[in-house]
Amino acid sequence: MFSLSRRTKGEVVFDTLNNLGMLLICFVTLYPIWYVLINAFNDGKDAMLGGIYWWPRIFSLENFKAVFDNPGIMTAMGLTVAKTVLGVVAHVFFTAMVAYAFSRRDLIGGKLYILLGTITMIFSGGLIPSFLLIRNLHMLDNFMVYIIPVLFSFFDLIIFMTFFREIPDGLEEAARIDGANDWIVFLRVVLPVSMPVLATIALFHGVYQWNDYFTGIIYVNNENLQPIQTFLYRVVAQSSSNIMTTAVQGSAVTKSVTSQSIKLATMVVTTLPIVFAYPFLQRYFVKGMMIGSIKG
Structure with a gap:
């Protein structure tokens, strides 16, 4: 049995800050998309009043x-x-x-x-x-x-x-031995593996x-x-x-x-x-x- 080494305090702090930073980046990246989406599904006249940040206030498909x-x-x-x-x-x-x-x-x-x-x-x-x-x-x-x-x-x-x-050259060589020309090699050998x-x-x-x-x-x-x-x-x-x-x-x-x-x-x-x-x-x-x- 091998015991797992305990993580140091510095490693825990680093991982925590790293995760928080990634969450912040994801939020900054995705929230503008979410904001457009919820306002698109909100009543147009009501959206002009502002204050819509997380969910549509008056859901509507009229837009x-x-x-x-x-x-x-x-x-x-x-x-x-x-x-x-x-x-x-x-x-x-x-x-x-x-x-x-x-x-x-x-x-x-x-x-x-x-x-x-x-x-x-x-x-x-x-x-x-x-x-x-x-x-x-x-x-x-x-x-x-x-x-x-x-x-x-x-x-x-x-x-x-x-x-x-x-x-690998072996793929093309095998095809040419069977009588394939450049077009057949390209269409039936190269493209399928690409x-x-x-x-x-x-x-x-x-x-x-x-x-x-x-x-x-x-x-x-x-x-x-x-x-x-x-x-x-x-x-x-x-x-x-x-x-x-x-x-x-x-x-x-x-x-x-x-x-x-x-x-x-x-x-x-x-x-x-x-x-x-x-x-x-x-x-x-x-x-x-x-x-x-x-x-x-």
Whole structure:
């Protein structure tokens, strides 16, 4: 029998202060989200009186009813879902495909390509050249402006390339002995064992696509092609404009809904989907990279 050594007083004090500090950080991080949530579920007119800190004082779903009754918001939400799904699939596949080529140590000019790509991570042409390029490519007021300009990321390529270089050579060699070419090796060998990095890049780019509002502001004038975050930006920036009138026009709840309550409800609607998606991808972050894929 081995007796456990008793903890010293200093260790107890350190652990206590450490736990209290972490609780404080969690509270400071989560309370603003909770504050938005409870005010979104509170009656709009009552919320204007203030004093709501922990629970809704007058619970109401009218704010969300006004949000979902607005066809503009629903159109923006549908477009955001479409561009997020399509953008993630295209970005992950294209970047992984290029990264697989870069991961080959026998790639001619590979070091030069990596140097040129690294330069693009540090320097960029700026907003005006980017706008002129998008205009000349005829992608203004075009859905593909959300997909093609961000189809490739050199930063994500480095993550993919590092991962691919750690895949045992025995996997590819076995596939090539069976007659597989580069495409078959990439699609049926490399990608299936790369789920952790695929899920990570998919989450990163999915969050970017979902939260991107700047593209809709700069390159899109058609309101039917503006994503939900651009719509939310317009709501926040023009809280007293016709957007608020449109959001509640013709509704029986105009007396209990305010511009501020519409803002908060819209923020909740636009944030929750990406929050719910995270737990389904998190499990891939902690998986071993090559568990069971090759026997030693």
